[in-house]
Amino acid sequence: MKQIRPKMLVFSHICSPQYVTGAEKLLLFMVEELLPAYACTLVVPNEGVIAVNARKLGIPVIVHHVPLAVSLYLALPPMNDDIAAAQRDPAWLQTLQLIHHERPNLIIANTCVNPLPAIAGKLLGIPVVWTIMEVLRETAHTAMAASVIEQYSDYIVGISEATLAPLRTPGMIPKSTLIPPSWQPHELAPESWGEHRINRRRQLGIADDQRLVGYISSSIFEEKGLEHFMHMAVNTAAQHPRAMYLIVGNPVDQAYFTRCLNIARELGLMERFRWIRFEEHVETVYSAMDLLVVPSLTVEGFGMTALEGMVFGKPVVVYGSGGLSEIGRATANEAFVAPTGDIAGLTVRVSSLLADESAMQMIGARNAQLAHAVYGIGAYRDRLRSFTDTLPVRGYTPPTVLKGSAPTIYKFEGGMLRPFRSIRSFQRAGYRMGEVREVPDAYIAAWPKGAPIGTANRRRRKRTSGRKGKRRLLGRGGLKRRRPLSGGSRRARGARGAQGARGAKSKKKR
Numbered sequence: 226m227k228q229i230r231p232k233m234l235v236f237s238h239i240c241s242p243q244y245v246t247g248a249e250k251l252l253l254f255m256v257e258e259l260l261p262a263y264a265c266t267l268v269v270p271n272e273g274v275i276a277v278n279a280r281k282l283g284i285p286v287i288v289h290h291v292p293l294a295v296s297l298y299l300a301l302p303p304m305n306d307d308i309a310a311a312q313r314d315p316a317w318l319q320t321l322q323l324i325h326h327e328r329p330n331l332i333i334a335n336t337c338v339n340p341l342p343a344i345a346g347k348l349l350g351i352p353v354v355w356t357i358m359e360v361l362r363e364t365a366h367t368a369m370a371a372s373v374i375e376q377y378s379d380y381i382v383g384i385s386e387a388t389l390a391p392l393r394t395p396g397m398i399p400k401s402t403l404i405p406p407s408w409q410p411h412e413l414a415p416e417s418w419g420e421h422r423i424n425r426r427r428q429l430g431i432a433d434d435q436r437l438v439g440y441i442s443s444s445i446f447e448e449k450g451l452e453h454f455m456h457m458a459v460n461t462a463a464q465h466p467r468a469m470y471l472i473v474g475n476p477v478d479q480a481y482f483t484r485c486l487n488i489a490r491e492l493g494l495m496e497r498f499r500w501i502r503f504e505e506h507v508e509t510v511y512s513a514m515d516l517l518v519v520p521s522l523t524v525e526g527f528g529m530t531a532l533e534g535m536v537f538g539k540p541v542v543v544y545g546s547g548g549l550s551e552i553g554r555a556t557a558n559e560a561f562v563a564p565t566g567d568i569a570g571l572t573v574r575v576s577s578l579l580a581d582e583s584a585m586q587m588i589g590a591r592n593a594q595l596a597h598a599v600y601g602i603g604a605y606r607d608r609l610r611s612f613t614d615t616l617p618v619r620g621y622t623p624p625t626v627l628k629g630s631a632p633t634i635y636k637f638e639g640g641m642l643r644p645f646r647s648i649r650s651f652q653r654a655g656y657r658m659g660e661v662r663e664v665p666d667a668y669i670a671a672w673p674k675g676a677p678i679g680t681a682n683r684r685r686r687k688r689t690s691g692r693k694g695k696r697r698l699l700g701r702g703g704l705k706r707r708r709p710l711s712g713g714s715r716r717a718r719g720a721r722g723a724q725g726a727r728g729a730k731s732k733k734k735r
Contacts, residue, residue, distance in 0.1 A: 231330035231618040233263040236342035238293055238335055240273035244443050244475065244503055247529050248358045249275045251384065251406045252335050255356070257282055258609055266327065268342075289323055290316050291341050297373060298337040300364040304373065311341055312671075320345050321671055322640055330620040334378075337361060337370070343377040348668050351621045354380045359526040360547050361391040371397070382612065384527045385548035402612045406529055407605035408536065418512040418537065425513035429499045435467050436579055439514035441507070441530050442474040447481055449474075450520035450544065453568050455488040457518065460572045462497055465579045472500045473510055511537040515585065516578055519543040520571055528552050532600055535592035540585050542574045556595040558588075624662040626651070629669040634661055641675035650679020 235256055237249060245253075253275055256265045266285045269276050276286045292311035296304040311317060324332070324345055332346035333354045346353040355378040361370050371392050374381065381401040383389035389401055431437050438458065442449040451472065458470045476482035489495050504510050511517075517534035524547035531552050534541040541558065543549040544565040553562040561578075563570035578585050598604075627642075628634045634651050635642035645651040 230262060230264040231620070232327070233259065233265045233331045233333060234268060234324065234327055234329035234342075235265055235333040236268045236291060236335060236339060237275060238270070238291075238339040240269035240271050240275050242271070242273045244505075245274045245278070246443055247527075248336055251358060251527075251529065252356070253278060253282075254406065254409070255404075255609070256284060257409075258606065259613070260284070262613055263331070266329075268323070287323070287327075289319070291320055291339065292316055293338045294340050295338050297340055297370050298359060298361060300362045300367040300370040302366055304366070304370060308340055308344070308373070312344075317341065317345075318671065318673070321349070324349055324351070324621070325623060325640070328621045328623075330618045331616060337374070340373060340377060343374075347377050347379075348665065348671065349621055349623075352379045352617055352619070353377060354382060354616070356382045356384075357388045357392065357526075358384050360387050360524040363391070367391050380612075380616065385551050387524060387547035387551065388526045402608075404605070404608045404612060405600055406527055406532070407600050407602050408533070410602060413508050413536065418508065421509040421512035425509045429471065429513065431469055431499075431513065435469050436465070436515045436585075437469050437471055437513060438516045438518060438575065438579070439471045439473065439510065439534075440518055440520075441510070445472075445474040445476045445482055446478050448521065448523040450522045451482070451485045452488070453520040453522070453544075453566070453571060454518055455485045456568045457520070457571045457575055458498070459489055459492055459494055460568075461576050461579060462494055464576055468497070468579055470498045471510070471514065472498065473504055473507075475502055507533065508537075511539065514539055516575065517541045518571070518575060519549060521546045521549060522565060523547075525549050532596060535596040538589040538593040540578050540588040541592065542571060542578070544571070555599045556592060558592070561588075624664065626656050626660055627662045627664050627668075629664060629666040631666075631669075635669070635674075636678060637672075638675065640672070642669065642672045643675040644677050646677050646679040654678060 235252070237252055239246065239249065241249065253267075256267060256279070259265055260282070266287060267276070267279045268287045268289050268291070270288070270290045272288060276288070279286050292314050294304060294307045294311060296307045320341055324342075329351060331352050331354060332342055333356060334340065334343040334346070335356050336358050343353045343355050355374060357374070361367055371394060374392060375394060375397050379400065381389070381392060381397060382404050383392070383401060384404065384406055386403065389403060392401060426433075426437070429437075438461070440451065440454045442451070445451050451474075454472075461468055462470075486495070486498075489498055501510065511533060514534070514537075517531070517539045519528060519531045519534075519541065521528070521544055527548035528543065528546075531541050531543050531549055535552075535556060535558075540561065542561045542563065543553060544567075545553065545562045546565045550562055553559050561574050563574055578588070624637055626634060626636050634645045636645065636654070645654070
């Protein structure tokens with residue numbers, strides 16, 4: 226009998242139309258590795274490269290916009306207001322309805338800017354795995370941002386110690402797991418690296434005896450440190466006339482990019498530089514390089530570019546920003562980790578490698594070996610398996626009848642909550658109080674309300690009293706006039722009245 230895999234709904238915060246960002250690449254890699262054990266469906270905000278690649282792997286894709294909360298990642302004061310505003314967006318209800326329709330066993334919310342899928346999962350009672358691929362910005366409100374992630378997650382997966390550091394609170398440590406990224410060896414096609422090196426260098430006009438120093442960033446902006454790379458390059462160019470420099474990436478700030486190129490242009494060194502805007506097959510450019518530099522100025526969540534350079538057997542010089550320093554320590558490359566922002570330190574390290582061909586070859590070979598040992602697919606699968614063994618698979622069972630803190634009981638029907646008019650209406654519908662599931666008030670507020678169930682109770686009027694009361698309430702029939710009494714009836718009534726009066730006097734005397 227075929228075993229049914231638990232269903233996992235995976236929410237990507239972006240889906241770039243032109244290229245795959247690091248976070249997208251790592252998410253798709255993880256989903257691919259989960260496929261043997263889970264039926265994964267990827268949810269993306271729009272069509273793009275990651276959606277195309279997911280479909281090639283046989284992963285179903287749902288295009289559904291979910292509002293982001295960037296202020297959560299930036300740890301800014303309005304983060305809670307921004308999340309509340311996102312929950313007033315029609316997309317919030319549509320997200321709940323999507324999850325309700327898909328009924329997954331687990332939800333993955335990817336990155337700190339993507340809290341709504343996690344909030345929805347917790348609201349619906351579905352276990353939430355929140356994958357953290359970036360480092361929360363350090364501000365006076367970082368603890369507040371961490372508390373949001375703690376509140377709406379059941380499990381936290383960080384790709385480095387740097388990503389988990391702001392989340393190391395007593396409540397989150399037990400549910401946090403470190404799973405560094407890895408790669409699919411067959412996708413890098415190592416058997417073709419030699420051919421790629423020859424072809425790409427020929428295209429770039431790089432001679433065999435020249436040493437190509439590379440810089441790669443899918444999106445080039447100031448925090449990715451291209452300006453620092455350019456200063457290092459012009460400094461080493463004078464010392465090493467056979468050194469050439471390659472920039473790979475798409476400028477998102479053209480003015481900044483032009484300013485960076487002008488550093489070489491003003492010194493008449495532009496003929497030493499090459500630029501590739503975008504390269505889908507990165508194995509062709511890594512193969513062409515002799516040395517990789519990653520001068521990131523931001524606190525990197527991991528530093529996949531640096532790891533990829535090592536996998537290709539290249540010496541790698543980095544700034545010690547976040548996860549980059551962790552990779553340096555894990556692969557015995559501490560000597561090639563410069564303090565963040567230290568251009569002189571970057572220059573010295575690159576220059577020392579360019580001056581020693583044998584050292585470059587030895588360090589590159591060592592990097593390839595240690596990268597596979599520490600971060601290879603075998604180590605990744607062991608970590609992932611240990612983590613998934615702890616995950617529950619109870620899934621989502623929508624309530625039939627439910628209530629919040631208020632006494633009103635609702636029936637969940639057709640994506641709406643229909644209130645029962647009364648307990649009698651509830652019981653006449655065939656339900657018992659033991660069947661009512663209590664849910665957070667936010668759950669009640671999230672769903673549209675349908676038509677009430679049952680008929681409204683009629684208010685019963687109080688019985689009148691006093692000497693002037695001449696009418697009485699007759700059950701549900703309402704008020705009726707008394708019929709005139711016949712003579713005999715009047716005499717009998719009078720006798721009963723006189724007897725009652727005498728009895729009252731005798732009691733008074735006693």
